[in-house]
Amino acid sequence: MPKLTDGSKFFTDVTALSSTNDTDCYVVPKNFSARISNLLIINNDSSSRNFTVKYYEKTSNTTHTLHSSHALAATSSVSIFTNDSPLFVHAEDKVIVDAGTADTLVVAVVAEEFFNPNK
Numbered sequence: 431m432p433k434l435t436d437g438s439k440f441f442t443d444v445t446a447l448s449s450t451n452d453t454d455c456y457v458v459p460k461n462f463s464a465r466i467s468n469l470l471i472i473n474n475d476s477s478s479r480n481f482t483v484k485y486y487e488k489t490s491n492t493t494h495t496l497h498s499s500h501a502l503a504a505t506s507s508v509s510i511f512t513n514d515s516p517l518f519v520h521a522e523d524k525v526i527v528d529a530g531t532a533d534t535l536v537v538a539v540v541a542e543e544f545f546n547p548n549k
Contacts, residue, residue: 438542445537447529452484456525456539461546466517468540469510469525473502480530483510488522499530521546 445455458464473479483497502508511517519525529535 438544440542441540443539443541445527445539447481447527447532447535447537449532450529452526452528453537454524455527455537456541458519458521458523459543460521462543463518463520463546464541464543466511466519466525466539466541467513468538469517470507470538470540471502471510471527472507472536472538473504473534474536475531475534476504477534478503479534481535482528482530484526484528485517485519486524486526488524489520493526502535 443456445453447453455469456466469483471481471483478501480499480501481497482495482499484493484495486493497510500508517525525539527535527537
């Protein structure tokens with residue numbers, strides 16, 4: 431169980447998708463659990479671009495596809511997780527994103543991590 435009394439750490443991590451391969455945009459550190467309050471995908475290109483979002487669950491060694499080949503309009507963004515509907519993840523879980531076209535999408539992950547000495 432996370433130790434909520436020890437506080438938490440907040441951060442934002444930004445990844446430019448420079449290829450069409452699966453890219454680990456966030457990996458929960460060992461001994462931590464996290465609440466992802468925003469996964470923002472930004473299309474800076476002048477054309478619509480596709481992306482796929484996956485979630486890797488370490489405990490079951492399973493990758494789940496959450497959004498497949500989702501179209502994102504030109505010069506726009508979309509929030510996949512929000513404060514109202516966050517994603518709760520655990521030690522060594524991953525959020526993975528791939529772009530349909532390289533060098534067109536940027537992914538920002540906003541999360542709060544909680545120390546969990548038992549994981």
